[in-house]
Amino acid sequence: MTMIPLSEDMASAATRAVFAALEAKGGKGCVRFVGGCVRNLIMGKPASDLDLSTQLSPDETEAALAAAGIRSVPTGKAYGTITAVVDGAPYEITSLREDVETDGRRAVVTYTTDWAKDALRRDFYLNALYADIDGQVYDPTGKGLADAQAGRVRFIGEAEQRIREDYLRILRFFRFSAGYAREIDPASLAACVALKTGIDGLSGERIQQELLKTLALPQPLAAFAAMQAHGLMPHVxxxxxxxxxxxxxxxxxxxxxxxxxxxxxxxxxxxxxxxxxxxxxxxxxxxxxxxxxxxxxxxxxxxxxxxxxxxxxxxxxxxxxxxxxxxxxxxxxxxxxxxxxxxxxxxxxxxxxxxVFPVKGADLIARGLPAGPEVGRALKQLETEWINHDFSQSVIEAALDALAK
Known part of the structure; x- marks a missing residue:
């Protein structure tokens, strides 16, 4: 059994209230922390992305929260996600899912109560980790804990199959490798290279988001250098x-x-x-x-x-x-x-x-230039001269004196 000390946010009274609300309906253990916060604590990094997974369906989740007097928002109910709000803090709660059909960009899913099936539809082993409110870690794939401890980013199961389910996983592989891997996994890299043309079918918004997320990491160079060396950048x-x-x-x-x-x-x-x-x-x-x-x-x-x-x-x-x-x-x-x-x-x-350009049209008119389009042209010409002479005041004075004469 592996235990982790929960972060302050994970152990807060608000978080415990959400767990209690869901477990009152689904029983002890029906809800767990998932993904980033668990992975990061194991790797000695600050907990982030405080997400929850539950065996309850979205409708059951809403009902459980309502029974406990907790406000909920159906932020992604079509995809199984309900957001609970406690003391202003949001908690994304997603029902366990398994893929029924995928087309490289989106998946058709069905709800399940099986933690292992939910884990197998995720991208990388180190992201398929769960923890309960006591800090006990669950590793349904049997490889996530070891990968997190070793600083290894690998696709779950058959890498090419995971990528064909959603080609954005190619870019996510490089982002997570830049953020968590001690070195880029050769087998996963080979799968990304083999299927790199799949990036062409992704929306520009999704590509842009991944680019900026990767660039925001402390050391993203190795990821981009690998994409460049293996011919992925022209697709990005x-x-x-x-x-x-x-x-x-x-x-x-x-x-x-x-x-x-x-x-x-x-x-x-x-x-x-x-x-x-x-x-x-x-x-x-x-x-x-x-x-x-x-x-x-x-x-x-x-x-x-x-x-x-x-x-x-x-x-x-x-x-x-x-x-x-x-x-x-x-x-x-x-x-x-x-x-x-x-x-x-x-x-x-x-x-x-x-x-600040110190001349206005009224200054030129006051020195004899007739009102009209010529004022605008003269101003533009004078501004250009002023800029080209490094904002010299003498240029301004000479021009205004010439007009006055």
Whole structure:
């Protein structure tokens, strides 16, 4: 018997109230912690994803919670998930399931009371672990506990079968390997490589989510390097052309920033570049939000100016402070700069104010320029001169004096 000390959240009064409510209807042991929180505690990591599994059906779960006076929300009832809310804390409770039919993107499931059948439909052995409210660990596959203790990420059963059930598991394999594996499992990797074209049928939203989740990990480089080395990246990022096995920009940026979006810029820069056509293709396929697309676009434009040795003030005026900072990270990646050098530049940047163009249309009219379209054209021309002369006040004064005369 393996016991784990529960985290504070897992042992809280609110959590115990949820367990008690379900066990009042389904009997002792009808509900267990599952997946991430159990795996992480075994591996000595902070508990996360406080999810529960139960032998009760979704309708029975709702009835049990209602009988205990606990509010429930049918957040994913069609998929077997009911969310209980106690003292503002949500608990996702999913009924045990087994797959009836799969098509590579979604599964048709039926409910079961068999913990082993529920475990066998999961992706990796170390994710098919359960624990009760006393901290006793249950390992229906007989391999999850050993894999968690060894830092090993492997598909349950036949790897290719698990992948064909949902091709997103290819990307999840690399994400979980980056987060939990001491090394990438060769057999699981081989299955991912053999079925890599299945990624093409996934929605852009699902691919984007996995990319950002992986990039948010402390050390994701090995996962992306493996995908690149084995030809998976062209199926993940449209137009991918990076040299096989080479991701130098990403390697540097990982050591400079833990912002997954900055790391995404470096990844895209490595693979397809930050030109408008490449970014449009990525947005179309990966369903980026307009905000994310704009951030990458502005960073690319600022990077081009930075390559021309444009002053930081000009970059900030034209593209904003965030784009300038993003471009500095990317430039550091191109040049292989160390974190200390980047930190120095960032501190210097914090001391700079974004210039404000000091002339308005009324100023030109007051000096004799007739009101109309010419005012706008003159303002734009004057602003361009002012920017190109590093925001020189003398340029402004000379232009206004010329108008007055």
């Amino acid at each position: 990022v449209p137009g991918w052309q990076a040299e096989e096995g080479k991701l130098p920009e990403l390697a540097v940026v990982i050591g400079l920033s833990d912002d997954p979006e900055i790391r995404l810029m470096a990844l895209i820069d490595s693979g397809v570049g930050l030109a408008a056509t490449a970014l449009h293709a990525c947005q179309t396929r990966l369903k980026w939000s307009q905000r994310l697309y704009n951030r990458l676009r502005d960073a690319g434009r600022a990077l081009d100016l930075l390559a021309e040795n444009a002053p930081f003030a000009r970059l900030m005026y034209l593209h904003g402070r965030q784009a300038t900072e993003d471009a500095i990270y990317l430039a550091a990646a191109h040049q292989g700069k160390e974190a200390a050098a980047v930190a120095y530049v960032m501190r210097m940047l914090q001391g700079l104010e974004i210039p």
